[in-house]
Structure formats: structure tokens, C-alpha cells
Amino acid sequence: MDLKINGQTHRVEVEPDTPLLWVLRDTLGMTGTKYGCGVAQCGACTVLVDGVATRTCVLPVEAVAGSEITTIEAIESDPVGKRVVAAWIDKQAPQCGYCQSGQVMAATALLKEVPQPSDEDIAAAMTNLCRCGTYNAITAAVRQAAKA
Amino acid sequence: MTEAILNSKTKSPLRALTVTRRGFLGGSLGALTLSIALPHGRVMAKAAPEAPQAADLNAFLEIRSDNSILFRSPFMEGGQGVHTALVQILAEELDADPAVFAVETAPAGPDYSLTGGMRITGGSGTVRSSYEALRRLGASARSMLIEAAASAQGLSAEALSTEPGRVIDSASGRSWTYGELAPAASALEAPETVSLRAREDFRWIRKPVARLDMHDKSTGKAVYGIDLTVENMLYAAIQHAPRYGAQPAAITNEADAAQMPGVHSIHPLPGAVAVLADSWWRARRAVEALDVEWRVPEDATGRVLPADFSSQARKAALESADDDGIAHELEGDAAAALADAAQVISAVYDAPYLAHAQLEPPSALARWNEDGTLDLWTPNQAPDFFRAAAASVAGIDAKQIRLHSPLLGGFFGRHFQYNESNPFPQAILLAKAAGRPVKVLWSREEEFLMDAMRPLSLARMSWGLDEQGMPVAFSAVAPGEGTVERWFGRAEDSADTSILEGIAGKTYAIANRRVAHLPIKDPAAIGFWRSVGHSANDFFYECFFDEMAAAGGHDPYELRLRLLEHSPRHKTLLEAVGALSGGWKSGPFTAQDGTERARGVAMASPFGSEVATIAEVSLADGEAIVHDIWVAIDPGSIVNPAIVEAQVNSAVALGLSATLVEGAVFESGAPQARNFDGYPILPPDRMPRVHVRIIESGEAMGGIGEPPLPGVPPAVVNAVAVLTGQRIRSLPLSKTELSRRVQ
Numbered sequence: 008m009d010l011k012i013n014g015q016t017h018r019v020e021v022e023p024d025t026p027l028l029w030v031l032r033d034t035l036g037m038t039g040t041k042y043g044c045g046v047a048q049c050g051a052c053t054v055l056v057d058g059v060a061t062r063t064c065v066l067p068v069e070a071v072a073g074s075e076i077t078t079i080e081a082i083e084s085d086p087v088g089k090r091v092v093a094a095w096i097d098k099q100a101p102q103c104g105y106c107q108s109g110q111v112m113a114a115t116a117l118l119k120e121v122p123q124p125s126d127e128d129i130a131a132a133m134t135n136l137c138r139c140g141t142y143n144a145i146t147a148a149v150r151q152a153a154k155a
Numbered sequence: 156m157t158e159a160i161l162n163s164k165t166k167s168p169l170r171a172l173t174v175t176r177r178g179f180l181g182g183s184l185g186a187l188t189l190s191i192a193l194p195h196g197r198v199m200a201k202a203a204p205e206a207p208q209a210a211d212l213n214a215f216l217e218i219r220s221d222n223s224i225l226f227r228s229p230f231m232e233g234g235q236g237v238h239t240a241l242v243q244i245l246a247e248e249l250d251a252d253p254a255v256f257a258v259e260t261a262p263a264g265p266d267y268s269l270t271g272g273m274r275i276t277g278g279s280g281t282v283r284s285s286y287e288a289l290r291r292l293g294a295s296a297r298s299m300l301i302e303a304a305a306s307a308q309g310l311s312a313e314a315l316s317t318e319p320g321r322v323i324d325s326a327s328g329r330s331w332t333y334g335e336l337a338p339a340a341s342a343l344e345a346p347e348t349v350s351l352r353a354r355e356d357f358r359w360i361r362k363p364v365a366r367l368d369m370h371d372k373s374t375g376k377a378v379y380g381i382d383l384t385v386e387n388m389l390y391a392a393i394q395h396a397p398r399y400g401a402q403p404a405a406i407t408n409e410a411d412a413a414q415m416p417g418v419h420s421i422h423p424l425p426g427a428v429a430v431l432a433d434s435w436w437r438a439r440r441a442v443e444a445l446d447v448e449w450r451v452p453e454d455a456t457g458r459v460l461p462a463d464f465s466s467q468a469r470k471a472a473l474e475s476a477d478d479d480g481i482a483h484e485l486e487g488d489a490a491a492a493l494a495d496a497a498q499v500i501s502a503v504y505d506a507p508y509l510a511h512a513q514l515e516p517p518s519a520l521a522r523w524n525e526d527g528t529l530d531l532w533t534p535n536q537a538p539d540f541f542r543a544a545a546a547s548v549a550g551i552d553a554k555q556i557r558l559h560s561p562l563l564g565g566f567f568g569r570h571f572q573y574n575e576s577n578p579f580p581q582a583i584l585l586a587k588a589a590g591r592p593v594k595v596l597w598s599r600e601e602e603f604l605m606d607a608m609r610p611l612s613l614a615r616m617s618w619g620l621d622e623q624g625m626p627v628a629f630s631a632v633a634p635g636e637g638t639v640e641r642w643f644g645r646a647e648d649s650a651d652t653s654i655l656e657g658i659a660g661k662t663y664a665i666a667n668r669r670v671a672h673l674p675i676k677d678p679a680a681i682g683f684w685r686s687v688g689h690s691a692n693d694f695f696y697e698c699f700f701d702e703m704a705a706a707g708g709h710d711p712y713e714l715r716l717r718l719l720e721h722s723p724r725h726k727t728l729l730e731a732v733g734a735l736s737g738g739w740k741s742g743p744f745t746a747q748d749g750t751e752r753a754r755g756v757a758m759a760s761p762f763g764s765e766v767a768t769i770a771e772v773s774l775a776d777g778e779a780i781v782h783d784i785w786v787a788i789d790p791g792s793i794v795n796p797a798i799v800e801a802q803v804n805s806a807v808a809l810g811l812s813a814t815l816v817e818g819a820v821f822e823s824g825a826p827q828a829r830n831f832d833g834y835p836i837l838p839p840d841r842m843p844r845v846h847v848r849i850i851e852s853g854e855a856m857g858g859i860g861e862p863p864l865p866g867v868p869p870a871v872v873n874a875v876a877v878l879t880g881q882r883i884r885s886l887p888l889s890k891t892e893l894s895r896r897v898q
């Protein structure tokens with residue numbers, strides 16, 4: 008099966024129902040995308056599929072053959088992603104950092120779709136869990152990236 | 156971890172710390188490397204003619220020719236910001252820009268025991284326990300660099316000074332970088348004594364220096380234990396016994412599972428079965444397909460969770476135990492004062508088992524080497540404890556084990572050595588059996604099953620009040636097993652302070668007090684959870700305090716101020732949080748948005764710091780909505796105000812999560828929730844605004860990571876009581892439908 012990830016095509020030999028998360032992490036060695044729950048609850052595994060924030064732990068890889076997949080590894084090659092990362096650093100958002108790949112991907116997807124999000128837009132898009140409680144810093148960073 | 160442990164591990168080598176030099180091999184070419192040898196507490200420089208050795212590199216600090224500086228941290232970074240804070244301290248005295256530092260976690264072993272004894276990152280003790288030693292280390296290095304420049308230039312050291320990263324001769328305007336000077340400096344004697352910078356001259360300490368790990372953590376580049384691979388590695392997935400203590404007696408479909416894609420082999424383990432495969436997903440598929448017959452051996456020696464164990468029954472057992480227990484805090488005569496009191500109120504409070512639920516599930520990677528040594532990578536907060544335990548599993552000497560301590564994807568007390576609640580023993584056994592390196596990863600479901608939880612806690616308490624409604628007696632008994640007792644034992648006739656902290660050790664002027672521990676072993680796996688006993692006990696005490704205030708006809712904030720009259724530090728703090736919140740508000744009030752709100756207040760004295768907290772709450776759809784939390788914290792003195800503020804936010808989130816939604820329920824010997832769908836944690840839309848005021852009273856430095864947590868549950872629940880007229884004595888609040896008091 009061919010996958011288009013960060014602008015490159017990768018050929019992978021896996022069962023078609025393997026979640027994209029594990030193809031990224033174990034087959035392709037792209038470990039920036041994290042496993043937190045495996046049941047679409049936490050958002051640690053979020054990537055962009057055709058620009059849409061998508062939880063990959065429950066996404067069969069066969070469903071994304073032909074789609075454009077963007078992972079955290081390429082986030083700074085995207086102008087919106089680069090702005091988001093800069094805002095994340097400026098607001099010193101991460102603590103342990105484990106959820107932050109997913110948070111940055113979710114924020115990037117939001118700002119690509121809604122460049123000037125309202126507080127409600129942010130609340131609706133930023134639903135990933137953070138056990139370290141960085142939520143306020145994340146919201147501040149999203150607002151800043153929107154302004155930048 | 157509690158004060159008691161921290162103190163026992165932190166003896167006083169730092170005070171004896173003097174500076175000398177011992178030359179030895181190792182270290183990078185041309186670098187000045189400095190270390191502190193304990194127990195003598197000496198800073199040492201080492202010449203560096205060779206490439207670094209893999210193990211036992213006794214060097215905290217390495218100044219390289221390219222002017223970068225490597226700090227090998229004895230403490231783990233798990234989001235608390237300690238790697239940055241420690242660098243700030245070093246950089247202050249070394250006179251270097253914190254941004255030029257890279258931080259690695261030091262290997263296990265006595266060489267990196269900065270504070271004496273076994274290394275633990277915990278008890279909110281990292282910065283306060285190493286502050287002095289790191290300053291001296293930095294100052295020693297700076298002095299040697301100056302000395303090197305002086306002797307090369309034929310100048311006196313007194314004529315030279317530094318600015319970040321260089322030694323300068325202001326008379327001539329010349330300067331030399333630390334990197335240039337490092338080789339010569341490494342050949343010098345380390346100074347006998349160093350003078351430290353005055354507080355008012357601090358350049359980095361007390362400043363919001365940017366954290367060193369932000370870019371990596373914002374771009375997926377930070378590497379956690381779960382991300383590691385080594386050549387020829389197999390992936391392992393685990394199915395644990397559904398009930399703790401059962402063993403795999405038979406696997407009925409082993410042959411079928413062995414045929415599944417990618418499967419390498421299937422292994423029974425103590426209390427579990429494992430599948431090794433060429434990817435974790437394939438291993439997981441196969442392990443979950445296994446039909447395992449579990450049996451509890453008649454002669455089981457380890458811990459067995461009884462088949463009828465439930466959290467409800469545990470709570471009932473603690474509640475019905477009515478012995479007086481072992482007194483820990485005794486002042487005056489509480490029994491007599493209660494007997495004579497004009498009014499007595501009594502209550503039982505409880506809080507549930509709690510999972511750590513750090514977002515990174517546990518993993519461990521083991522590799523046996525041809526020479527019989529073992530490399531082990533696993534998240535941990537206590538490398539020496541882990542290495543000792545790994546040695547006994549592996550059957551080799553601890554010195555034969557290189558323990559690598561990766562970045563932690565969440566801390567909260569999950570990474571202490573909890574035996575079978577950690578995956579490293581499995582990795583060691585499986586790597587041995589397979590003859591190949593093995594990485595074990597627990598699914599989130601296995602993690603909820605195996606976590607060493609915050610124990611279910613309960614306290615029976617009574618207040619005695621006099622004719623004026625003022626408290627004259629406090630009596631409390633906490634039945635159960637504290638976490639310190641579980642992992643470090645308890646002397647027979649003494650109480651475990653970890654089960655009492657937060658109902659004992661309060662500052663209020665109460666003439667007669669008795670606080671006791673009634674030991675009752677806990678069958679469940681229990682562990683340290685951010686702020687340990689305080690996480691439940693300050694809720695018990697501070698909410699029951701409000702009950703007492705109401706019984707005596709007093710405002711809870713005013714009464715606290717009155718009872719803290721004797722302690723200016725606490726009074727100042729309480730006034731500070733009041734001011735921060737725009738002035739204390741008594742009783743329900745209508746906010747600008749039309750919602751009915753109320754405030755609750757609480758004080759706590761955890762881990763050497765003092766904290767005052769106010770929460771503002773309204774009700775909607777039977778739930779508490781927490782709008783704002785104000786925290787005034789006095790940790791004596793601080794290193795990085797931005798990190799303190801981040802930690803307050805973090806502790807508020809975890810404390811609020813425990814207040815509102817969290818609780819692990821056991822039935823029939825097993826936890827019922829096995830993922831976040833059944834065990835909710837605080838979601839983003841329930842995070843309140845958090846306002847922080849730091850007060851540096853100049854008292855001994857206290858902790859930061861845990862102290863802001865314990866005040867949150869009581870502040871919120873006290874506010875809820877104002878709105879509902881109902882005293883909720885059992886967490887989480889989600890168990891109770893909340894409604895506005897009928898006026």
C-alpha cells in the first residue's frame with residue numbers, strides 16, 4: 008500500500024486494518040505522533056489527513072491510501088504550522104510535552120480552516136486531553152498564532 | 156513522596172561541600188568537566204584526554220570547546236521544568252547563558268548522587284535539595300576558568316571578571332571564551348572555597364528564563380521511552396491477569412495465535428502473558444486474542460487481590476474501624492476538651508482511589524549484551540531503586556546494568572519503583588527468553604489495570620467548639636495504609652505520616668489536638684500520587700473546617716485569619732490570596748454574567764511550601780462550574796517564576812480533575828474503568844482561569860510541583876457548599892447531583 012506522508016510516498020506492507028498510528032510509529036519510525044489511549048479519547052495521535060485533524064489510533068491505514076497526510080515531523084514546513092510552533096514556544100505551552108504533538112496538529116488544522124477563530128471555535132477544536140493541565144497556555148498560544 | 160523520605164535521603168552532605176580536584180580519565184576531549192564526589196561533598200575537575208566512557212562518567216558539567224555546556228542532571232524531567240531550573244542555578248554562578256546548555260539525564264549509580272543516598276526525583280524536592288550544591292559547582296567552574304585565563308595571560312585572577320560565557324580583562328578589553336579556556340582550566344586545582352553571588356546580583360535566578368525543551372516538545376522531536384528502538388528489537392504486548400495475583404495456568408489457543416501475522420513467540424510471565432512480534436500492533440492483536448486460563452495458586456506468596464475486593468467494601472471497612480489508632484500529633488488534651496466543649500461536630504470524609512493517568516503509557520526496553528551486561532531503558536524517577544530491582548530480576552550485579560532514564564511523558568508519582576506495576580521486569584525476562592532486545596509497551600487498558608493508585612482515603616474527625624463558637628479541640632483518625640508504609644515500611648508503634656499529612660501539621664491555633672493513624676492494610680496496588688496524603692487530607696480538613704466555622708457562626712475566611720494571628724507568614728499569605736481575588740466574598744453573589752456564584756477558601760502546608768487558595772464556582776446542570784482559581788504560594792524563595800506559574804496551573808488542573816470527575820472503582824477484584832472513556836480526566840473546557848501570586852518570604856526553600864494541588868479540592872467544595880447548602884464529604888463531585896440551596 009502507498010501512503011503519502013509529508014509530501015513523500017511510502018510503500019508499506021501491513022494488514023489494511025492496522026491503525027495509521029502504528030504504521031507511522033513502528034513501520035515508518037515517525038514517533039512524533041503519540042499513543043495515549045488507542046480509543047480516540049485523548050488526541051495524542053492527531054495528524055492532518057487532507058488538512059483535517061484526525062485521530063489515527065482508530066483510523067485503518069487503508070482508509071487513507073491516496074490522502075495527504077501531514078505529521079508533526081513536517082509541521083514547520085507548513086506556514087501555519089510554523090506560526091503555531093512559534094506561539095507554542097512563546098507561551099511556553101508544553102510541560103511533559105507528550106500531548107503536545109497532537110495539540111499542535113489540532114491547532115494547525117483549526118487555523119488553516121478558521122484563521123481568526125472565536126473562543127467558541129477554539130474550544131470546539133481544541134479538545135485533546137493534557138494531563139499536565141497546559142490548557143490555559145494552549146488557548147493563549149492558539150490566540151497568539153491566530154494574531155501573528 | 157513525603158517530607159520524611161526526602162529528608163532521610165537528603166542528609167547534609169551539601170553543608171560539608173568543599174572544593175578540591177582529582178584528576179582522572181574520561182570526559183570529552185578539551186572539555187572542562189566538573190563533578191561533586193559524595194559523601195565528602197567535593198567538587199572535582201577532571202582532565203579530559205579521552206572520549207567519554209559509556210558508564211559512570213562522573214561529571215555533572217562539561218564545558219566544550221564550542222562553548223556549549225552539557226549538564227548531566229541527576230533529576231528527571233517530566234514536565235516540572237527542573238532541567239531548566241537546575242541549569243539556571245548553575246548558569247547563575249558559572250556566569251553563562253542558560254540557552255547554551257544541553258541537559259541529559261545522568262546514568263544510575265552513586266556518582267550522580269548529588270544529595271546523598273539513593274536518587275529520587277520526587278517530594279517536590281529537586282530544586283531545594285540541589286540548589287546549594289549546584290551553585291557551588293557553577294562557582295567552582297567559573298573560578299577555574301578565570302584562573303586559567305589569568306595564568307595564560309600572566310595576570311592576577313582578581314583583575315579578571317566574567318560576562319556570560321567569557322572571561323574578560325576590563326583593563327585591556329580582551330576576553331576569552333569558556334570553550335577556549337576549558338582545556339587549561341581542566342588541568343587546574345578546583346578552588347577550596349568559592350563565594351556565591353548575592354541575591355540582588357542574580358542574573359538568571361528568579362527570572363522567567365525560557366525552558367530549554369520547548370522547541371523539541373512543540374515539534375515532536377522530544378524522545379520518550381515509548382519512542383526508543385534498538386537494532387534487532389522485538390515488540391512485546393502484554394495481557395495481565397484480570398485479577399491481581401492470578402497466574403496463567405494454560406493458553407488454550409496458543410497455536411492459532413502463533414500463526415497470526417508478525418508473531419515471533421508467546422510467553423507466560425508472572426501474572427501475565429506476552430506476545431513478541433515485529434510491530435507492537437501485531438503483538439497486541441495476538442496477545443488480546445489469547446484465551447488464557449487464570450488461576451490463583453493455593454500457595455500464592457505475593458499480593459493477591461481478593462475476588463470480592465471492591466472499593467465500596469474497602470471504604471466501608473475503613474469507615475467501620477473505630478479504634479483510636481496511633482497518635483502522631485498530640486497537643487493539649489483533645490478528648491477532655493471535646494468532652495467539655497459547648498458544641499461538638501463530627502464527620503467522616505473520603506476520597507477514592509486515583510489513577511496517575513499520565514499520558515504516556517508505561518514502556519521498558521531491555522537488551523542483553525554479549526558480555527552479560529544489560530541495558531535497560533525505562534521511565535523512572537528513582538534510578539538507583541530501579542537498577543537494584545532490575546538486578547534482582549536479571550540475576551546479575553547492579554553494576555552490570557546500564558539504566559537509561561528517558562524523558563517522562565507525565566510525572567505525578569507514577570514512575571517510582573512499584574515492582575509489578577512497572578513493565579521493566581517483563582522486558583528483562585522477555586529479552587532473555589527471546590535472545591533479542593525487547594520493548595514492552597502496556598496498552599492504556601493494561602495501564603489502568605496495573606497502576607499503583609492513590610489509595611482510597613478516609614478520615615473520621617471531630618471539632619469541639621466553645622461558647623463563642625471558637626474551636627478548642629480537633630480530633631482525627633485516618634484508617635488505612637499510607638504509601639510510605641507500602642514502599643518503605645512503618646515502625647510498629649508509629650503512625651505513617653504520609654496518611655496524615657494535611658490533617659496533621661496544620662498551623663491554626665487549636666489548643667487541643669489529636670491526629671492518629673489506624674493501620675489497616677490496603678489490598679490494592681497503591682503508589683505516590685502528586686501531593687500524596689495531602690491530595691485527600693487537606694480536602695478533609697479544610698472542608699470540615701468550614702463546617703466548624705458555620706457551626707460556630709463564623710465566616711470561614713475571617714475565622715482562618717483569626718486562627719492564624721500567631722503566624723505572620725500564613726496570615727500574609729491568606730491576605731494575599733484574598734487581595735489577588737479582588738477581596739474575599741462571603742456567601743453567594745450574582746456575577747456580572749448573571750450567574751449565582753460563591754467562593755471557597757483553603758490553606759495547605761505541603762512539601763515545605765505554604766499555599767492559600769480561593770475558588771469561584773457556579774452551578775449548571777447539576778455540576779460545579781469552576782470559573783477562577785486564585786493561588787498565593789510561598790515557597791520561601793524561587794528560581795523561575797514562569798515555571799512556578801506553569802506548575803501552579805498544572806497542579807490546579809490535576810487537583811480539579813480529582814475534585815470534579817476522577818475516581819477508580821474496583822469491583823470483584825478489578826478496576827472497572829480501563830481507559831479514559833470510563834475514567835474521565837479534566838478536559839480543556841473545564842479548566843478555570845488560574846491566577847498566581849508568588850510570595851518569597853525568605854523562609855527555607857520549599858517545593859513547587861505538588862504544593863499548589865491540595866488546596867484546590869477544599870476551596871472548590873467549600874464554594875459548592877455555599878451554593879447548595881450541602882456539605883459534600885466524598886469525592887468526586889460528579890457522584891452528586893448539585894442543586895442550588897432552597898432560599
Ligand code: FES
Nearest residue numbers: 043044047050064
Ligand atoms: S491515542 Fe488516539 S486519541 Fe488517544
Ligand code: FES
Nearest residue numbers: 103104106137139
Ligand atoms: S504536556 Fe504533559 S500531557 Fe500535555
